[in-house]
Amino acid sequence: MESKAATQKKTIFREVYVFDMEILQNIFVQNTREKAKDKMLFGMPFLLCEKDNQINSFASLILNQNNEIEFRIYDNGSLTNEEKAVFNDYIKDFLKNKRGANFNNAVQLKHSTKHFIHCLDF
Template sequence: METFVQNKAQLVYAEAYISDMTSLKNIFLQTQTLKKLNPNFGVPFLLAKKKEEIAAFASLVMNEKGQIAFKIYENSLSNAEKRDFTQRAENYFKKNNTPNFRNPEQLKSSISRMIGWLEIG
């Protein structure tokens, strides 16, 4: 009997940087079937990579109650990977005390600036 070793691609988690924004914008537009960014893009703060390619990101957004929340955008994660990434993002979200994570007005301003900057580029 032969045994096959499966080499599963391991997810690597990292903070989102400015250099990642073009890739994150593309994931958002593809998964939302949009041609232009909207406030739901938010302010990305965490990403997941498979090999060297970004597979998902977590972004700070304003929910319908006007509270700060986060949303996951992904295009190639399994259900188990989605759960793991969501848990990582939730932990990061709970521990971070910077203004974008705690001040709704600051986050609204940051989202507006982020979208404006990305739509120019």
């Protein structure tokens, strides 16, 4: 009989790297169910969640309709509600310590996101 520790899946959170983009794009497309007309919804990915060494969700900075910075989580459907809540709390704590322009300046985030989206091949 396996112990609970041996059967638990390991979940980690980490910052996004360039080599993660293909997987993040796939998750984004899964979430939009069709090609998003507004690619700006992809936003600026900054954190991701890995479970058993596979990326299953990511958090992205976006601008809402009031031109305010917020984050959105995109996932592949494999996270439990508890894991989603833990990831959401981790993101909020992470954002408290960020002082970079993309995290605090809506104009800078919009410019960076446009440039970033242009560089990606959707």
